[in-house]
Amino acid sequence: MDAADRQKDVCLQTLELTGSSDHPPVVLACRKLSGVQQSEGCCSVSVAFSGLVTQESCCRFTCELLKHVLYQRQQLPLPYDQLVYFYQRPCQQQQADELFQKRWCTNLAESKKCQRILAELEQLFGHLETLFSLTLVPRVLLLLGGNTVCPRELYEVNMEGIKVGNGEQSLKTSFCMQKIFRTLFLADVFSDLQSPAIMGAMLLVQGHRDCGIDWFRPKLAYKEPSCSRRLAINLSCCDMTLAPALHEAAASTFQDYIWFQAPVTLKGFHE
Amino acid sequence: MNVVILAGSLAYRRVLIMEEAAGDLKQALPNEYDSLQIHVEVHQRSNSAAKTEEIRSHVLKLLDRHSMVFGDYTWTEFDDSFLIKNVESVAIVDTELKLKDRQPIDLNTCRLSVHIFHLNEEGPSTENLEEENEDLVAANHWLLPSAEFHGLWESLVYDTEVKSHLLDYVITTLLFSDKNVDSNLISWNRVVLLHGPPGTGKTSLCKALAQKLTVRLSYRYRYGQLIEINSHSLFSKWFSESGKLVTKMFQKIQELIDDKDALVFVLIDEVESLTAARSASRAGTEPSDAIRVVNAVLTQMDQIKRYPNVVILTTSNITEKIDIAFVDRADIKQYIGPPSSAAIFKIYLSCIEELMKCQIIYPRQQLLTLRELEMIGYVENNISKLSLVLNEIARKSEGLSGRVLRKLPFLAHALYLQSPTVTIEMFLQALSLVVDKQFEERRKLSDYI
Numbered sequence: 001m002d003a004a005d006r007q008k009d010v011c012l013q014t015l016e017l018t019g020s021s022d023h024p025p026v027v028l029a030c031r032k033l034s035g036v037q038q039s040e041g042c043c044s045v046s047v048a049f050s051g052l053v054t055q056e057s058c059c060r061f062t063c064e065l066l067k068h069v070l071y072q073r074q075q076l077p078l079p080y081d082q083l084v085y086f087y088q089r090p091c092q093q094q095q096a097d098e099l100f101q102k103r104w105c106t107n108l109a110e111s112k113k114c115q116r117i118l119a120e121l122e123q124l125f126g127h128l129e130t131l132f133s134l135t136l137v138p139r140v141l142l143l144l145g146g147n148t149v150c151p152r153e154l155y156e157v158n159m160e161g162i163k164v165g166n167g168e169q170s171l172k173t174s175f176c177m178q179k180i181f182r183t184l185f186l187a188d189v190f191s192d193l194q195s196p197a198i199m200g201a202m203l204l205v206q207g208h209r210d211c212g213i214d215w216f217r218p219k220l221a222y223k224e225p226s227c228s229r230r231l232a233i234n235l236s237c238c239d240m241t242l243a244p245a246l247h248e249a250a251a252s253t254f255q256d257y258i259w260f261q262a263p264v265t266l267k268g269f270h271e
Numbered sequence: 272m273n274v275v276i277l278a279g280s281l282a283y284r285r286v287l288i289m290e291e292a293a294g295d296l297k298q299a300l301p302n303e304y305d306s307l308q309i310h311v312e313v314h315q316r317s318n319s320a321a322k323t324e325e326i327r328s329h330v331l332k333l334l335d336r337h338s339m340v341f342g343d344y345t346w347t348e349f350d351d352s353f354l355i356k357n358v359e360s361v362a363i364v365d366t367e368l369k370l371k372d373r374q375p376i377d378l379n380t381c382r383l384s385v386h387i388f389h390l391n392e393e394g395p396s397t398e399n400l401e402e403e404n405e406d407l408v409a410a411n412h413w414l415l416p417s418a419e420f421h422g423l424w425e426s427l428v429y430d431t432e433v434k435s436h437l438l439d440y441v442i443t444t445l446l447f448s449d450k451n452v453d454s455n456l457i458s459w460n461r462v463v464l465l466h467g468p469p470g471t472g473k474t475s476l477c478k479a480l481a482q483k484l485t486v487r488l489s490y491r492y493r494y495g496q497l498i499e500i501n502s503h504s505l506f507s508k509w510f511s512e513s514g515k516l517v518t519k520m521f522q523k524i525q526e527l528i529d530d531k532d533a534l535v536f537v538l539i540d541e542v543e544s545l546t547a548a549r550s551a552s553r554a555g556t557e558p559s560d561a562i563r564v565v566n567a568v569l570t571q572m573d574q575i576k577r578y579p580n581v582v583i584l585t586t587s588n589i590t591e592k593i594d595i596a597f598v599d600r601a602d603i604k605q606y607i608g609p610p611s612s613a614a615i616f617k618i619y620l621s622c623i624e625e626l627m628k629c630q631i632i633y634p635r636q637q638l639l640t641l642r643e644l645e646m647i648g649y650v651e652n653n654i655s656k657l658s659l660v661l662n663e664i665a666r667k668s669e670g671l672s673g674r675v676l677r678k679l680p681f682l683a684h685a686l687y688l689q690s691p692t693v694t695i696e697m698f699l700q701a702l703s704l705v706v707d708k709q710f711e712e713r714r715k716l717s718d719y720i
Contacts, residue, residue, distance in 0.1 A: 147396045147414050149494060150527060200396065209320045218320035220389065221493040227526050258320060265393060 036187040044232040045187045047180050051239050052165025057173040058235075059132035062140050062157055063125050064177060065233060066203070069142055069155050072190040075201060075268030080121065087114055113269040120264050124203065127215045127262070135211035136164070138246050138257060141224065145199035148222065148261065152199060154230040160247035161236025180235070189231055201266040209256040216260035307369065309378060312362045312486055313387040314421075319357035323387050329353050330361055330385055338378045342366050364425075368435035386486050390418040391494075398498075398523060409504040409520060415485040415495030415536075424479035426621065427472050428614045428673075433605060437463065437480050438487075440603055441582060445488070448579035460576050460600045462583045464542070466590045467607035470672030473586040474540055476607070480584065481536040492534040492580065496527055499538045502545045505564065514563035517545075521571035528578045535581045542585040546597040565594050572600060609672050616641050616665040618673065619702070622680040623661075623695070631684070633692045660699050668706045679705055 037044045067080035076083060131137065138160045145152030184190075205216065237245065250257055313330050315321070329351055337346075345362040349355050366376060395411040413419070427434070444459060465473040478497065485495030505516045527535050539545060546565050575581055585601070587593055598604065610618065620640065626632040639647075639658040651659055668676065679702060684693075686708070687701035 145396075146398075147393070147412060149414060149496070149530070149533065197399075209322075214318045217317050217392070218389075220320070220323065221489075223493055223532060225530075227530065260320075263392065 036183075036189075041229045042232075043187075043189055043230070044234060045183055045189060046234040046236065047183045048161075048236045048238045049171055049176055049179065050237075051171040052163050052169055052237060052243060053176060053235075054167060054170045054173075055132050055136075055164055056129075057170065057176055058137065058159055058162060058164075059129055060173050060177065061159075061180060061235060062128060062132075062137075062205075065155075065157055065180070066142055067121075068181070068184070069144075070201065070266070070268060073144060073153070073196055073199075074270070075144070075198060075266075076117070077269070077271035080118075083114060084118060087111070087118060110269060110271070113267075117266060117268055120266055124262055124264065124266075127213075128205070131205060131207060131211070131213050131216065131260070134213055135207040136246055136250055136257075137205055137207055138250060139206040141204040141259075143202045143204065143225075143228075144196075146228075148202055148204065148219070149225050151202070151225060151228050153196075154225060154228045156224075156230065156232040158232055158234045159236075160245065161234065162246050163237040163239055163243040164246065164249075165243065180233070184233070198268055198270060201268070203262040203266075204259050205262075206257050207260050208250075208253070209258050213260065215263065217263050219259045219261050222259040222261070307376070307381045309366065309376065309381045309383050310364050310487065311383055311385045312364050313385060314359040314362070315387055315389050316357055316359050317389060317392065321353075321357040325353075326357060326387050327385050330358070330387075331383070333361060334378050334383065340366075340376050340378065342370075342374070342376075365434075365438075368432065368438070386489055388416050388486050388489055390416055390421055392418045394419065395499075398520075409501060409516075410523075411499045411501075413497040413499075415497055415534075416482050417497075420478050420482040423475055424483050427476055427479055428610060428617045428621075429607070430611045430614050433476070433607065434480075436605065437476075437603070438483070441480075441484055444582070444602075445579065454577070460572070460583075460602050461581055462572065462576075462585065462601045463603045463605070464585050464587065464590075464593075464598065464601035465605050465607055466587045468609060468672060469588055470674030471607045471609060472673045473607050474538075477536075477538050477540075477584040477586060481538070481582075484536075484582075485534060488534060493532040495534045495536065497536045497538060498524060498527070499540065502539060502541060505545065506560075510560055511563065513560050514567040517564055517567035518571060521575065524575070524581075528575065528581050531580065533580065537575075537581065537583045539583070539585045541587060542597070543587050543589050543592045546594045547592055549594055549596075565597070569594075569596055569600070609670060610676070612662075612666045612669050613641055615668050615671070615676060616662055618676050619661055619665055619680075622677070623698070626680060626698070627695075631692060632695050632698050634694070636695050657695060657699065660703075664699065664703050664706060667703070668709075671706075671709060675709065679709070 036046075067076075070076045071079045078086075138158070140157040140159075142155040142157075143151035143153070144155075204219070204222065207213065207216075209218070237243075311330065311334065313326060315326060333346065333349065333351065333354065340363055343363055343366050345360055347360045349358070349361075354361075363376075363378075370376075391414045393414070395413045397408040398410040398412055399408065424434070440463070444461060447457070447459060463477075465476060467473060481495060481497045485492070500520060505513060505520060507513045507516050524535065524537055527533060545568050547561055549562050549565055572583065575583070590598070617640075620638060623632060623638065627635045636657065638661065639655055641662070644655060644658055644662065647655060649655070649659065649662075668679075671679075680698075683698065683701040683705040687704055688697065693701075
């Protein structure tokens with residue numbers, strides 16, 4: 001039995017004992033774990049869920065946070081989903097948005113840049129989905145500017161505290177998402193920074209050595225950089241069950257969790 | 272049919288030569304190689320996540336099966352399924368830097384150091400210094416080992432032991448740092464200055480050296496960083512700001528050096544523009560802002576030299592223009608001249624080899640190396656005929672720079688051949704013509720000036 005199976009097994013057994021996640025001690029523990037910590041050039045936001053989370057949800061969190069950061073750091077002129085909405089519909093159907101279309105579709109060079117980044121992001125999200133289905137992903141890094149060992153800004157999604165459950169026993173993705181973004185908005189982490197230039201964005205994900213993904217490039221010698229401004233988003237579950245958190249599940253094979261780099265450098269654009 | 276016989280007889284001849292040489296050597300030098308260090312570079316596939324130790328053990332097994340090699344050798348095809356899946360190439364490299372001649376080497380008696388590396392496929396990233404001026408790139412920044420510089424070291428051919436000198440220099444630097452030699456008593460500055468006429472591969476050599484050292488020292492540094500400074504971007508339009516820009520640039524470099532896991536190479540191309548002789552300013556030909564730049568560069572370099580993981584590589588065409596205080600600081604001042612006819616022969620040989628690989632020169636014919644020509648005493652026969660022609664062309668090309676030489680095969684094809692495949696005889700003829708033309712052009716140019 002591999003680690004993931006064993007983990008699921010434990011989850012099933014323990015969930016019956018503790019019942020639902022409305023359990024008062026659980027809610028209390030969650031409050032304690034959630035919060036914001038800020039120091040110079042380094043900020044961390046913690047979000048604790050009151051239950052288990054599925055791997056697919058983790059994948060969604062990563063993708064949504066990625067979109068959010070790119071927009072907030074002004075690498076995209078509009079939120080990703082809006083860009084998709086305006087660019088990927090055939091132009092003649094856009095009478096209602098005529099004004100908008102004029103503004104966006106007239107500039108051909110810009111439109112090309114936009115098409116390119118949207119295509120790259122879509123591809124990236126597809127591969128992330130595959131990756132999350134193949135391996136546990138304890139951490140994800142989004143790096144802006146510079147190169148992978150010395151970026152200008154670093155955004156980390158830390159999921160080491162997540163406890164993975166199956167569909168029925170886990171919290172809904174939308175519920176968790178609300179919680180994440182609510183915490184982010186309250187923490188107000190994106191407001192105090194200056195308007196940045198367009199920077200290359202690189203994505204690194206931690207996964208199991210033998211997960212068999214071939215789109216991502218393994219970086220065996222990679223060490224996370226220390227020289228940049230960073231924001232860490234820590235996701236965890238404070239479910240009162242015995243289900244092991246990701247870092248515990250991966251502990252026995254910790255050496256085998258290595259960094260993989262997405263082989264694209266995303267380049268956003270200004271309007 | 273002719274070709275097959277020729278190739279066959281050549282192969283036989285080669286075997287004979289090598290066996291003879293091997294026999295001679297074994298008698299003459301029984302214990303010479305006991306402590307010979309052989310470097311094996313293993314290029315791991317970009318999608319391979321295999322553990323280093325595992326690859327090492329498989330590579331050692333491979334080397335165990337093929338323990339006798341003649342000089343440098345590269346394996347790209349393997350029987351071992353593990354190696355097929357995980358390894359691009361296994362190469363025994365730089366044996367000719369230590370051994371003057373191509374000799375048989377018994378790997379069992381040598382110390383093997385196996386270096387396993389992944390190439391970084393992304394191109395250089397850029398650094399800007401002035402916030403408002405986004406387009407002005409102050410430095411290019413590579414993560415090493417980089418795919419861009421792969422094979423560069425091997426493509427550089429020099430007569431004197433430039434390459435081994437440079438390698439040994441850095442190894443000694445590291446040794447001194449390791450043993451905590453007091454740098455007040457014995458000082459070394461980690462500055463290398465390469466100078467010589469244009470087109471001799473100074474900049475390429477710097478980049479290749481950085482790549483090579485990153486691979487060689489991968490056991491103690493996780494990665495290398497190469498920062499190529501565009502020296503013109505350090506001069507500000509504001510009077511007295513240039514010195515500050517230099518300081519700012521070195522501050523960025525300092526950040527990189529602070530990471531103890533990184534080996535940092537700073538490449539300053541055409542260094543004379545940063546360190547123009549201060550004495551010129553006394554004559555009133557240099558503005559005083561330029562003096563501040565020289566001062567800033569010198570003080571910053573003194574700052575940096577305390578750190579063990581940095582090497583400053585500089586190149587220059589006009590050495591007499593460089594400030595004496597800078598020249599003093601350079602540990603190695605290596606002159607890189609135009610290639611000799613022996614080096615030219617090697618360069619041509621590698622060009623022809625490449626064209627045969629791409630089947631532009633077809634059918635494939637084996638050419639002898641200069642060493643093999645020497646062995647048979649330059650006697651003309653079926654095997655050596657072509658090589659002797661090439662040697663003649665090489666001799667004729669003396670005085671041309673490496674940059675020109677590397678483009679001659681291209682020009683030969685463009686001007687005199689034009690067909691998609693040519694025989695080697697036709698190609699050599701065209702090469703000879705294009706060399707003549709090159710000198711002709713040069714003569715005309717100097718006539719008009």
